Amino acid sequence: MTYMAKQAKNGFTLIEILIAVAIVLIMGAVVVPGFMGYMRRARLTSAKSTIGTLETAINQFNADTGKYPSNLKDLIKRPTSDEAVAKKWVSPYIKGNEVPADPWGNRYQYTVTPGAEHAYELYSFGPNGRGAPKIEWISVWDL
Numbered sequence: 001m002t003y004m005a006k007q008a009k010n011g012f013t014l015i016e017i018l019i020a021v022a023i024v025l026i027m028g029a030v031v032v033p034g035f036m037g038y039m040r041r042a043r044l045t046s047a048k049s050t051i052g053t054l055e056t057a058i059n060q061f062n063a064d065t066g067k068y069p070s071n072l073k074d075l076i077k078r079p080t081s082d083e084a085v086a087k088k089w090v091s092p093y094i095k096g097n098e099v100p101a102d103p104w105g106n107r108y109q110y111t112v113t114p115g116a117e118h119a120y121e122l123y124s125f126g127p128n129g130r131g132a133p134k135i136e137w138i139s140v141w142d143l
Contacts, residue, residue: 054140109121121140
């Protein structure tokens with residue numbers, strides 16, 4: 001008669017570890033894309049919000065001076081290129097020392113367009129940060 005001593009079972013088996021790793025990977029595969037989509041939507045919302053703030057500042061500048069700013073820096077610092085505008089300039093139209101960057105770290109694009117359908121263009125190039133494709137731009141006229 002042989003007697004086999006019962007050995008204490010300590011730790012996890014290889015199968016148990018592999019199952020746990022598989023579960024974690026499956027959960028990650030589900031959560032990460034959802035989180036990335038959330039981040040993309042948050043950046044788009046932030047860009048639209050900032051464009052709305054800049055639009056309000058541009059329109060207030062126009063109401064005070066009778067002209068549109070030649071660039072976005074004129075919203076922060078009294079313009080020196082046009083003395084008549086400088087006299088009517090009331091105060092900084094946006095807070096801070098710099099024009100805010102878009103959520104992707106790029107400058108907002110602003111151009112005065114006299115005679116066009118809109119007096120100015122204000123937009124972000126969006127996630128790709130370049131001028132093309134135009135379909136990805138986030139514009140003041142899309143709000």
